[in-house]
Amino acid sequence: MSALKVNNLYRYFGPLQAVNGVxxxxxxxxxxxxxGANGAGKTTTMRILATLDYPTLGHAEVCGINVMHxxxxxxxxxxxxxxxxxxxxxxxxxxxxxxxxxxxxxKGKERRQRIEEVMEFTDLIPLAERFSNKLxxxxxxxxxxxxxxxxxxxxxxMDEPAAGxxxxxxxxxxxxxxxxxxxxxxxxxxxHILSELGEMCDSxxxxxxxRIVHHGDSESLKRGSDTYGGVLYDVQVDGDAQAVSxxxxxxxxxxxxxxxxxxxxxxxDTQDPTKAADVLARMVKDGLRIVEYHREQRNLxxxxxxxxxxxxxxxxxxxxxxxxxxxxDQNLLS
Amino acid sequence: MQILxxxxxxxxPMLVKELRQxxxxxxxxxxxxxxxxxxxxxxxxASSGADAEGAGTFISGxxxxxxxxxxxxxQPMRGxxxxxxxxxxxxxEMIVLTRLNSTRIVLGKWFSIVSQTALxxxxxxxxxxxxxxxxxxxxxxxxxxxxxxxFTSAVLSALMVGLSARANRFMRLVPIAxxxxxxxxxxxxIFGGGGISSFASFFSMQDPAAxxxxxxxxxxxxxxxxxxxxxxxxxxxxxxxxHSTIPRLVALVMFALAxxxxxxxxxxxxxxxxxxxxxxxxxxxVALTEPSLLLPPICAPFLKRGVPGRIxxxxxxxxxxxGVFFTALLIFIGVVTVVLSITAPQPExxxxxxxxxLGSLLxxxxxxxxxxxIETKRFSVFILFLLATGLITILAATFLNIxxxxxxxxxxxxxxxIFLPLIEEYGSESEKILNAVIIVDAVILAGLLIxxxxxxxxxxPIIAEAELSLNAPHE
Numbered sequence: 001m002s003a004l005k006v007n008n009l010y011r012y013f014g015p016l017q018a019v020n021g022v023x024x025x026x027x028x029x030x031x032x033x034x035x036g037a038n039g040a041g042k043t044t045t046m047r048i049l050a051t052l053d054y055p056t057l058g059h060a061e062v063c064g065i066n067v068m069h070x071x072x073x074x075x076x077x078x079x080x081x082x083x084x085x086x087x088x089x090x091x092x093x094x095x096x097x098x099x100x101x102x103x104x105x106x107k108g109k110e111r112r113q114r115i116e117e118v119m120e121f122t123d124l125i126p127l128a129e130r131f132s133n134k135l136x137x138x139x140x141x142x143x144x145x146x147x148x149x150x151x152x153x154x155x156x157x158m159d160e161p162a163a164g165x166x167x168x169x170x171x172x173x174x175x176x177x178x179x180x181x182x183x184x185x186x187x188x189x190x191x192h193i194l195s196e197l198g199e200m201c202d203s204x205x206x207x208x209x210x211r212i213v214h215h216g217d218s219e220s221l222k223r224g225s226d227t228y229g230g231v232l233y234d235v236q237v238d239g240d241a242q243a244v245s246x247x248x249x250x251x252x253x254x255x256x257x258x259x260x261x262x263x264x265x266x267x268x269d270t271q272d273p274t275k276a277a278d279v280l281a282r283m284v285k286d287g288l289r290i291v292e293y294h295r296e297q298r299n300l301x302x303x304x305x306x307x308x309x310x311x312x313x314x315x316x317x318x319x320x321x322x323x324x325x326x327x328x329d330q331n332l333l334s
Numbered sequence: 335m336q337i338l339x340x341x342x343x344x345x346x347p348m349l350v351k352e353l354r355q356x357x358x359x360x361x362x363x364x365x366x367x368x369x370x371x372x373x374x375x376x377x378x379x380a381s382s383g384a385d386a387e388g389a390g391t392f393i394s395g396x397x398x399x400x401x402x403x404x405x406x407x408x409q410p411m412r413g414x415x416x417x418x419x420x421x422x423x424x425x426x427e428m429i430v431l432t433r434l435n436s437t438r439i440v441l442g443k444w445f446s447i448v449s450q451t452a453l454x455x456x457x458x459x460x461x462x463x464x465x466x467x468x469x470x471x472x473x474x475x476x477x478x479x480x481x482x483x484x485f486t487s488a489v490l491s492a493l494m495v496g497l498s499a500r501a502n503r504f505m506r507l508v509p510i511a512x513x514x515x516x517x518x519x520x521x522x523x524i525f526g527g528g529g530i531s532s533f534a535s536f537f538s539m540q541d542p543a544a545x546x547x548x549x550x551x552x553x554x555x556x557x558x559x560x561x562x563x564x565x566x567x568x569x570x571x572x573x574x575x576x577h578s579t580i581p582r583l584v585a586l587v588m589f590a591l592a593x594x595x596x597x598x599x600x601x602x603x604x605x606x607x608x609x610x611x612x613x614x615x616x617x618x619x620v621a622l623t624e625p626s627l628l629l630p631p632i633c634a635p636f637l638k639r640g641v642p643g644r645i646x647x648x649x650x651x652x653x654x655x656x657g658v659f660f661t662a663l664l665i666f667i668g669v670v671t672v673v674l675s676i677t678a679p680q681p682e683x684x685x686x687x688x689x690x691x692l693g694s695l696l697x698x699x700x701x702x703x704x705x706x707x708i709e710t711k712r713f714s715v716f717i718l719f720l721l722a723t724g725l726i727t728i729l730a731a732t733f734l735n736i737x738x739x740x741x742x743x744x745x746x747x748x749x750x751x752i753f754l755p756l757i758e759e760y761g762s763e764s765e766k767i768l769n770a771v772i773i774v775d776a777v778i779l780a781g782l783l784i785x786x787x788x789x790x791x792x793x794x795p796i797i798a799e800a801e802l803s804l805n806a807p808h809e
Contacts, residue, residue, distance in 0.1 A: 052427050054573055054629060068574060069631055069803070075431050086423030090358040091351070099354075102347035103432035108340045147428065 001064045003028045003155050003186035004049060009058035011044050011210075018044040019055070020210030026188060026203070028063075028154075031181045033197035033218075034190035035304060036207035042190045043083070045207070046159050049188070050080040062155055079148030083160035087132040087140065094119075094128040097146055104151045114150060122146040122176065138169025145176060156180065158189040162196065174200060194300035204300070206307055214307045221303040230255075231271055235283070236263040236292035243288055254279055265296065348434060348442020349449070356412075356446050365408050369454060372400055373461050381468075390468030391531065394476060397461055398530050399520060401454065401480065405487035407517035409451045413494030414510065416443040417566055421499065426570060436571035440495060440563055447491045455484050475534030482537070482551070489555040489562075490516070496562030499569030500713065508717065546600070554612055557588055561616040568624070568652075576632045578624055578652035582660055585617035589664060596675040603676050607688050610668045615695070618664060621657030622699035622782075623716045625709035628653055628793055633800035648790075654699070654712065655793075658786035662779060665692065682764035686757040686771050693750025693775040697723055700778050703785040723749045731755035750774050 004026040011019040019041045026032045036042045047053040048060050051071035060067045062074045088096065097118060101111045119125045122142040127135065135143060141161060148156060158177075162170050177200055181187055191197050197204060198218040206214040214221075235244050244264050248256035253269040268276055280293050342350050356362055376396040380389040417440065420426040429439055458480070465471060490513055497508065523533070537544055561581065568577035592613045596606040628651060636647040649660045698719035705719075706712045730746050733739070734755060743759075746752045753771045757764060 050431065051572070052430070068629070071572060071574060072433075075433075078431075080427075080431055082424065082427065084424055085428060086425045088351075088355060088423075088425065090355045095351075095354055099347060099351040100428070100432060102343075102350060103429060103434045105433050107343045111343075 001028075002026060002061075003030070003063055004032075004188055005059075005061040005064075006045065006049070007059045007061075009045065009048065009060055010056045011041075011048060011053065012056045017210050019048070021058070022207070022210070022212050024205055024212055024215055026186060028186055029181075029184045030202040031177070031187040031189065031200055033194075033201035033204045034188060034207065035194060035197065035204055035300075036190075040207045041210035042207055043159055044210075046157050046188070046190060050078055050157050051075055052080070076151065077154050079151070079153035079156045081141075081144050081148045081156065081158040081161055083163050085140075085144055087135070087143070089131075089133055091132050092129050093124055093132050093135070093143060096132040096143065097124075097150065100147050101150050106150075114152075118146040118149050121149065121179075123172075136169075137164050138166060138172065141165060141169065141173060142176075145173070149180075153185070155186045155188065158187065160190055160192070162191055162193060170196070194304060198300045206304060208308055208311060213311045218300060221300060230267045230269050231276070232257065232296040233266050233268060233276065233279075234260070234263070234292065234294055234296050235266055235290065236260075238262075238289040238291050247283065247286060247288060251279075251282075262291070346438060346442050346445075348429075348439055349445055352442055352446030353449065356450055359412075361412060362450060365404065366454065366457075369400060369404055370457065373397070373458075376400075377461060377464060381464075390465055390470045393461070393465045393468060394471065394530055394534075397458060397465065398476075398479065398483070401458055402483055402520040402523075403517060404454055405451050405483050406490060406520065407513060409447055409454070409487055410490035410494045410513050411510070412450075413443070413447050413491050413498055415498055416447075416495045417499040417570060419498075421570070430570070430572065436567045436575070436577070439570065440566040443566075444488075444492055444495045444563060447495065448488045451484060451487045451491070455480065472531065472534040472538050475536070475538035476530070478537040478539065478548070479530065479533055482548075485552065485555060486516075489559045492559035493562040496564070496566035499566045553591075557613065558616060560584065561620060565620065573627045574629045574631045576635075576652050578621075578657075579650040582617065582621065582650055585613065585664075588613045589617070589667060593667065593671045593675075596671050601675065603681070604684065606675055607668075607672055607684070610671065611688060611691065614664045614668055615691075618661045618692075618695055621660045622654055622695065623702070623713040624653050624657050625712050626653035626655055626789060627709055628796050630796055630800035630803055633793075633797050634804055637797070637800055637804055651793075653789075654703070655786040655789035658699070658782045661696075662783060665779070682768045683757050683761055686753050686764065686768050689768075689771045689775050690750050690753035690757075693753075693771065693778060694720070694723065696775065696778045696782060697748075697750055700781050700785065703782070703789075723751055727751040727755065734759060747771075747774055750778070 002025040004024075006022055006024050009019050009022040010017070022041065022045055034042050034046070044053060048055050049062060049067060051067050051074050054068055063077050065073050065077070067074050091099070094115070097115045098111070101115050106114050116125075119128065122145055124139075124142060124146055127139060127143075132140075132143060145161070148158075161177075162173055165173060174196060177187060177189065181200070189197065189201070198221075201218060203215065203217050204221065205212060237244055241259060241261065241263050244266070245256040245259065248254050248266055253275070255267045255269075257265040257267050266279075268279055270276070276295070280290065283290055283293075373396070377393060380393050380396070417426070420429065420439075426439075430436070434442075462476070462480075466473070493512070494510075523530075537548070539545065564577065564581045568581075571577050589610070592606075592609040595601055595609055601609075632652060633647070636643040636651070639646070647656065649656055649663055698716045701719045702712055702715045706715045726746060726749055730742055730752060731754075733742055740760060743752055743756045747756075747770055750771060753767060753774075757767050760767065
């Protein structure tokens with residue numbers, strides 16, 4: 001059974017199709033990054049999973065429990081951390097956590113113990129008596145994480161937790177997420193900073209215009225081909241760098257992309273490693289003194305842009321959305 | 335960690351939080367200190383006077399005035415942003431995800447304000463004991479009055495907390511206006527006419543009528559508070575929760591009590607319709623303005639009960655379409671009750687007033703069915719139309735006073751509130767006016783029923799999905 005399972009999920013706000021047939025599964029104990037531009041449908045999907053919104057059509061499950069039919073059960077399994085949340089006036093950090101612990105049903109010694117554990121984990125003990133609305137953004141995020149962890153949820157849903165954080169706070173947050181991942185929690189996290197997600201996540205989900213356009217691990221994305229199926233290689237030669245570009249002009253499936261100090265970047269029109277080996281062999285045969293020849297890893301931003309390009313050029317098949325359902329939403333939208 | 339005592343485990347979490355915040359809030363601290371300071375100053379200045387009994391009456395007046403302002407004006411005002419602050423501050427969703435349901439959240443907020451008012455009430459006791467030694471004190475009467483002020487404060491706080499879920503500030507002005515209106519009448523009640531002594535003697539419980547008045551006040555006040563709090567509960571609850579059916583059933587029970595009252599010897603041709611209106615009014619207002627957001631989990635409990643469940647769903651589903659049918663049911667019961675219970679001929683002008691008020695609620699609801707773009711804004715749209723139709727009536731009545739042209743009012747009879755100035759000015763034509771108001775109300779109600787029927791048809795896919803989930807094997 002998956003920790004999160006979303007099947008053909010739609011959420012319409014009047015004419016706006018915020019989520020448009022999203023389907024994915026995230027296994028237990030994995031960390032999945034959710035990537036997309038602003039308005040792509042990330043937050044709406046996450047809010048539906050967190051039982052804070054309802055789908056127009058389709059199903060969403062957390063640990064096998066339907067979010068729409070059994071929201072209370074789902075809430076016990078998830079910890080939700082939104083991108084922005086407010087704090088209270090006249091309430092200290094300790095009282096803030098104490099309130100949520102009470103609201104989650106903890107009593108007496110167990111409550112105190114749980115608050116202490118969470119404060120220790122998020123390093124909030126020195127801030128216990130500080131008013132919660134006087135904290136910095138980084139401290140507030142730690143407090144939010146502490147609150148989300150109070151009931152020791154199996155699944156953490158984090159919407160842009162690193163937004164607006166300074167580099168130090170970002171590193172601290174990343175460390176906390178890594179520790180949680182090691183503890184076996186399923187983490188579903190959205191962010192704009194793809195490099196960070198790449199480091200933390202076992203898999204990445206790309207969403208665009210309310211549709212999932214890619215689901216895979218970050219390493220395969222870095223290794224993957226570009227929009228037209230090509231792969232970039234870095235070629236360094238001993239001698240005249242111009243020779244590489246001259247050689248490429250004469251080749252059918254090789255394109256010179258960019259000159260570098262001792263060679264350049266070339267693009268080979270295939271993902272087949274044996275063809276790449278053939279290219280190298282031909283270079284050597286034609287007298288190029290190759291000192292370095294390696295496949296370049298793309299960064300995730302490039303991969304994301306490539307995938308979007310593929311979608312836009314129609315190479316990526318995406319199901320057409322059904323006609324607008326009549327499930328109350330036509331005129332009854334919040 | 336020691337500060338977290340286990341005693342508070344027995345208190346609802348929301349109340350603990352609200353009391354922690356509320357007792358530290360500057361608004362409460364300043365108000366509390368000011369209250370105590372004023373009481374001391376007035377007590378000392380009064381005690382230095384020569385006439386002990388006069389001083390006693392004066393102290394009573396001061397106590398009631400200051401407590402009245404605190405309890406009826408300042409304390410309820412603290413609920414103005416009770417729920418909206420949580421919604422706009424993005425903290426409501428965090429609370430919703432805990433085990434606290436919307437009922438516990440709203441009740442916690444309300445009870446916190448009431449507790450703080452109770453704290454102020456308790457601090458009055460030493461002053462009341464001192465006042466006793468000045469003589470001429472009607473102990474029972476004054477205590478009952480203090481408790482009535484406290485109860486009124488609790489009802490008004492419920493109104494403020496309940497309506498504070500409305501994000502629109504303009505909408506929150508409605509209860510504020512009610513409270514300001516009540517607060518301005520406090521000095522007149524205490525220091526004008528017979529003063530508090532006349533009220534205290536009535537509430538000294540010597541007169542059996544006082545029991546009846548008190549019982550009716552508590553019953554209606556409690557009902558209004560429940561209606562208001564339930565508005566707040568429904569506003570913050572997840573869409574998949576039904577917070578309409580039980581309030582409608584409660585309204586039906588209360589309406590049934592009013593019907594029973596109408597057939598007792600205490601009922602008069604005036605009191606019976608007033609009771610029916612006071613109970614039916616809030617229920618109709620809520621039912622006609624509910625957003626129509628129906629989801630399969632809400633339909634399921636009705637569908638499980640077969641044909642009776644399906645029939646009940648027509649009146650009890652959340653949302654204005656079922657609210658219209660529920661309203662029609664209340665109107666039917668009310669009219670039948672009035673016709674059967676009142677044997678003496680009902681003055682026509684009274685009937686016009688009641689029907690005009692009823693129509694004033696129905697017309698904005700009908701207009702809202704055409705002009706509401708976003709369901710959650712239906713209440714605001716309704717209030718806007720209510721104010722607009724009221725304004726038209728006021729303007730028309732003003733022109734009538736200047737030009738004395740009856741035709742102006744007759745041209746506006748599509749707006750049922752116009753019958754109020756019409757019956758006042760042309761009481762001699764009461765039968766004609768009564769017939770007109772009946773026709774106008776009937777047309778508006780028919781229009782609402784047609785619109786509700788159309789809206790009900792859009793529920794079919796949702797009901798079908800709920801039936802499917804009922805028949806499907808359990809997950």
